[in-house]
Amino acid sequence: MLDLPQPYLLFLADVAERGYAKTAFGLRDWAAERCIGEYALPGGLSLDLPRFSPREAYAAGARALVIGVANPGGVISPAWLPALLDALEAGLDLIGGMHAKLNEIPDLAAAAARLGRRLIDVRTPPPDIPIASGKKRAGKRLLTVGTDCALGKKYTALALVRAFAARGVDATFRASGQTGIMIAGGGMPMDAVVADFAAGAAEMLSPDNDPDHWDVIEGQGSLFHPAYAGVSLALLHGSQPDVIVLCHDPSRAVTLGFPGYPLPDLHEAIDLTLRLGARTNAAIRCAGVSLNTSQLSEAEAARAIARVSATLGLPVADPIRGGPVFEALVDACLTAESSYERAAS
């Protein structure tokens, strides 16, 4: 498990696309007590948190700057370097979760060594991940899956854990990506694991537990994604979920960054996930759909939720909006009666 210096200053750099700022938004929304403010470069987004320079943030109590943005290749732009060096000079450690490692950037490594600061990469997998065994583990598991990246799999898992806890159900959020790991304080950076060990890493993330305990596992990517479907399948097989919740953004028509790839039909997405997931847990079922309606008005959101629910015959809700439909989705997760029948394959 990680032991991260806190509280955080959230760094947004010059990233203008909200889909690439998942880490910053996730920390703001789910670990607010650890986030003292934000720091963006010209052209960057805002989280509507207090704006601080690294020096001001340190004076206000911050102890680490978290790189809250990512881009498709997972690299650290040279344009960000002066700001990161400023943060080290100001007294902050750096926390990153990209493929590119902070300590592999010579200027940062030299400054951190000179100043006695830490460069912490939460995307570095633990050593000694085993090959998956495929063996059934005790306890209950829920996996959030998606029609694309960056549309609410982590938020849905976090909201379900809160809702389970509110009902007195023993549940743990299991983080599979960098932001979730920062929120949870531990987890498995699935996309950074060597491919042969990815299903084994998913098994490790969610070990044997009490029969009534729920692991609520953050999904990654999508089985329909032309770059990341392998990660999604390894996570599905290794998680052996009893329950899946499909996450979807009705305002998105094509895969983010892949214009030639329309999002799948929801029926097809559920059916394919159940068909593949049944290989390691024959009792897998779909409890319903988590709809990201952040681009819709309240009235539009209610209509979209009702429409998708009627089409699929399943509970549908936006966990961020909550309400009775979300409670119905929680019901369906916890009770097997609401299971969705697999299409004959």
Place this chain on the structure above:
Amino acid sequence: MLDLPQPYLLFLADVAERGYAKTAFGLRDWAAERCIGEYALPGGLSLDLPRFSPREAYAAGARALVIGVANPGGVISPAWLPALLDALEAGLDLIGGMHAKLNEIPDLAAAAARLGRRLIDVRTPPPDIPIASGKKRAGKRLLTVGTDCALGKKYTALALVRAFAARGVDATFRASGQTGIMIAGGGMPMDAVVADFAAGAAEMLSPDNDPDHWDVIEGQGSLFHPAYAGVSLALLHGSQPDVIVLCHDPSRAVTLGFPGYPLPDLHEAIDLTLRLGARTNAAIRCAGVSLNTSQLSEAEAARAIARVSATLGLPVADPIRGGPVFEALVDACLTAESSYERAAS
């Protein structure tokens, strides 16, 4: 591309299970001119090649000892170390293809440094693998897929390349695993790539080419394998195959090393592969089945081939046995008329 010292002495260690000696058998059968002999420890298999100690092999011209066996975790057993040190002393370089790297074993690294020998790991991926783009590439592609590991995907690809060449069709064998890389002299060790980049690695393995050129790509794992399905899906998506050939061993009932996992029905395996593969190449089709009949008599093999062919309505052959049925399978690979209809999904 790799530049490996040759010829090889093939090291079989103490491994008794033929399924874990794929590298040694593959080199014997497909790069015979580079294999001077074999070297086993007590309890190890034989390839029916001349048996040499490392010193005898060096005297006979060998310049490298190839570790021709693997085990589930990809580790190098401490029991093998004295033999490997003997080989270095005798003048041989070491070539390995396991997850465990030769140069991370202190005794080997020290001996190699002292003696001026090379420790070559063919399972180390090249740097700078991109995230997959999902963009269609020019040229034709065939991918061998399987109902399990270690049942003939590499052999089938190699046999098809030979058959294509015999018909004057321009074709290249694309190796995705350690043995194939040793045979081909280059390729992509798919299972050692970080999961997020696995589909990108598959795209890199089979770049743009002439419209009439065929890349015949060695498959990895199986979409039904509880540990390796993610690798298989990334390779399928990134390869964007026009044609798949399903590889199966009719004498195997369950997944090798995973007794709780029966092998899939062949109809289901073809249908699932086409359904998933269509995401990056809508024109994907199945040309037929490659049946590994090495455990059967000639008469039994002919009956098994006829039975599976009748059941599926597709060409079926054992490429190692060849014959008219294999020529029919080659026909089906090269001509779109024999395509297999996808089940409605």
